[in-house]
Amino acid sequence: MLQDQLRGTGVALVTPFTTQETIDWHSLERLIDHVIKGGVDYVVTLGTTGETPTLSSEEKLDLINFTFEKVNKRVPVVVGIGDYNTYDVVKRLETCPLDEAAAVLSVAPYYSKPTQEGIYQHYKAIAAASPKPIILYNVPGRTGRNMTAETTLRIAKEVENVIAMKEASGDMIQCMEIIARKPKGFLVISGDDAVAFPQLACGMDGVISVAANYFAKDFSSMVRAALEENYTEARRLHYKMLEGFDLMFAENNPAGIKAFLHYDKLVENVFRLPVVPVTESLQSRISAYLKAYNKAGSLV
Template sequence: MTKFTGTGVALITPFNADLSIDFDALERLVEYNIANGTDYLVISGTTGESVTVTPEEKKELIAFIAKINNGRLPLVLGIGGNNTANVINEIKSTDFSAIDGILSVSPYYSKPTQEGIYQHFKAISAVTPIPIILYNVPGRTSSNMSPETTLRLAKDCDNIVAVKEAGNNVHQYLELLRTKPNDFLVLSGDDDLALGVALAGGSGVISVIGQALPKEFSEMIRLGIAGKAKEAYDIHFKLMPITGLIFSENNPSGIKAVLSALEISNLHVRLPLVEATDNLKARIKSELKTLGKS
């Protein structure tokens, strides 16, 4: 599944001051990423504030991004949740004609056993007509999908082709890379660990900071996949401060502050999230200046 290698970006959902979707900003963001080396786009993930986007708005986002993209990059759509039946119903009612894969988060809040996680994804796999990227993010779901469960799904379900691993756990990454099938992709969901994962044999990243600095971040990942550690780490060290800053309060408020400073989008988020503090905005602007971005 080479279309999911390299740098995918988890797009924000830009909002106007009245918290309606800012489609002009979204077009700027998509075009900016296409022009600067991003390999694929992820719609309606956590960074896209998917939990506060209505089903109708989600359909509008898909249609709009698909139109702007016009087949230039692969598109991945977030469809997941902790009600398996609802996830299945959404999949059955979704038009996948412009979508190349789905990103499906491990069930949150309910804290299922490993068997429950396995059965959840097996049921989703049975009704999904396109490739599936599993998404393990224990910090948000309150449960960890073990490497054994991930690889059991990879073996048993032909359309489960990758995992976005976001546990910030180096050992778990290495265990997945050590034991995975040759054609199964391990993607970093941790921007700070993405280069190390690529150098260890991973296939890339689904990134947050990448959408703001696509040229630099995607080049770093390409170098990492190619095993060019020194050149890749030269970029990594430059990007470390800004990468840390965007997650210092909450996501996506941090990345929206970066995109606002770059005049691509604005700061607005929907409750219960709040905008980045003045202190964080000032630190982000200072770091962007250091990077030659302002």
């Protein structure tokens, strides 16, 4: 079942750039191999972590096809397709190359701050148009509007072709309400690396992670242990990475995760405006943390 394939650790891939700000395909291939070798269960392309607002339509298509090719069916691939324009999302769902995709991750409409009914109607329209199952994505810190537990549950129960929710509201009570009342087979997936462990203990089905770009082995091991209710091991790994989570998200995502990846020369520390590298002071703290982390032999 698809739900079984998406239970565990998904990684929201960064988009590496060259020093000329073109897509660095060699580094992306190396990153894909790194996270798969580290044990992640699936990859997500064209998420916010991939700097999708700065990518052209042609680049997005190239990234989808490249990811399919380099993953080569080793793990499932989820494709991010979302917008504040419902009809644009519908058009892209009908035209994007999704034959090899396991599912589509679609963020709630941003900027326009629709009502809960507007959010419901948005997802109803795109789910009807999508050739692949939809994963809802609630991230009010970026969209400006929270998708309530009631709206999530309404969509889960009433809208066909919606199979999961990536919850990144940071509201533990809201998350628990969804977990407690969700229909059978509907996945609730964490979108918050720093609180993923307690959310898994509460009954979430996995994580779509930023941190797993770097902490591929430890993060996927933590998720796997928590899903097996081995909370002693999951807790150990959670606290081992906790300072890293704090540093990674201290200023900006994806600036933080690229600083981590650049430390190990997996990607260049290059962005497209308006995203810029982390400050020198934060970079120094990250370097000191990773020196100690790598000395412990934790990196894949």
